[in-house]
Amino acid sequence: MPSQDLSPLRLTIDRRRAEFADPEFEDRFLRHFLPERNAQLKASLLFSAFFYVAFGVTDLTTLGITPIAWAMVALRVLVGVAALGGYVAVSRNPDSVRVSIVTTCTVLVVGLVVFPILCWYQPSAMAWNLMSFALVLMAVYVNFPNRFVYAVAIGVGASVEFAAMLIFQDTLNPDDILALVLMLILGNALGYIAASRFHLAQREQFRSSLLLQQLADRDPLTGCYNRRVLQSGLLDAELARARRYGSALSAILCDIDHFKRINDSYGHAAGDQVLSGFAGLLQSMTQTTDGSVIRYGGEEFLLVLPQAELPEAHALAERIRHAFANTPTAIGGGAYVSATASFGIASIPTLHAYVPPKFDALIEAADIQLYAVKHGGRNGVRGTIVSATPEPLAAGA
Known part of the structure; x- marks a missing residue:
């Protein structure tokens, strides 16, 4: 990236x-x-x-x-x-x-x-x-x-x-x-x-x-990359690098819990402030990892972590989850909004026997883990190793 x-x-x-x-x-x-x-x-x-x-x-x-x-x-x-x-x-x-x-x-x-x-x-x-x-x-x-x-x-x-x-x-x-x-x-x-x-x-x-x-690659609200980087093949280039050198690669898909309630209760301007604050947290906590942050959907973000094994990605996701849950967002007028987030991780370990041809495979595997967290009560982290036949509910790391 x-x-x-x-x-x-x-x-x-x-x-x-x-x-x-x-x-x-x-x-x-x-x-x-x-x-x-x-x-x-x-x-x-x-x-x-x-x-x-x-x-x-x-x-x-x-x-x-x-x-x-x-x-x-x-x-x-x-x-x-x-x-x-x-x-x-x-x-x-x-x-x-x-x-x-x-x-x-x-x-x-x-x-x-x-x-x-x-x-x-x-x-x-x-x-x-x-x-x-x-x-x-x-x-x-x-x-x-x-x-x-x-x-x-x-x-x-x-x-x-x-x-x-x-x-x-x-x-x-x-x-x-x-x-x-x-x-x-x-x-x-x-x-x-x-x-x-x-x-x-x-x-x-x-x-x-x-x-x-x-300007073309960045989301104007959060400053993160937008989904154009997926279409341009930059993520597939990261995958090709991992395949060529046998290096690790992890993807974290994260989603703000009950974000619609925030918009409904406090207004869309407050929702934008929560989104911007969450994006800033993601960017600041990935600076030392050479990672990239992408706004994947409305309140959904994708973290790409080159050379990161599953335990490292899991530890980072837990730090972000804890920091976000314990840091309310100021929305003006002296009011604050507290929110939590859920995280799903898909990793390719060093010298992995199976490296998928497209980065979409990592996103799909991470999405399955994210869905499992949402289904289990939200505000959590789950991860899996990407394989040729991924388990829909792989055990958390």
């Missing part, structure tokens, strides 16, 4: 770093776009490897068939090999954000360290080299997906290296060197602006899509 915490603090974007201020949320963003980023990165690696090596022909035509020319070709091949190695690393680790970023930085640094060496031995082609360097800067800031701060550090560092090469080469007059340095500053400034806008726009779009999804 997606994270329930979409607080403004977590969604804040640090505009200086062009990243989400919350590291965990930034990591979530990077993982969401990782397939797209890796596809762009692999294309950029192949493209740069080919042209970096192909331009070795210009070294041979400019310097002739000399040891220096062949040494420059060898350096180009080294960069090409680094790019191809990066391609292989990303292909073998498609789910690793770290590999993607390390590959990008490594290949760019290798290429940009070699580039001034190539330019040093071809001072007569300085105009072409400067144009080539401008294209390389564009790749650093735009074409190679990377963290914004790393792109800026690499772009500025490479420009300082290139400018130092021009100064120590001492083949240009001071006016030309000044003009070239100003062009390097301009190139980095434009790259900085373009990269910053791209990174910020991508994160703002991601934030907006999550907020829109939250």
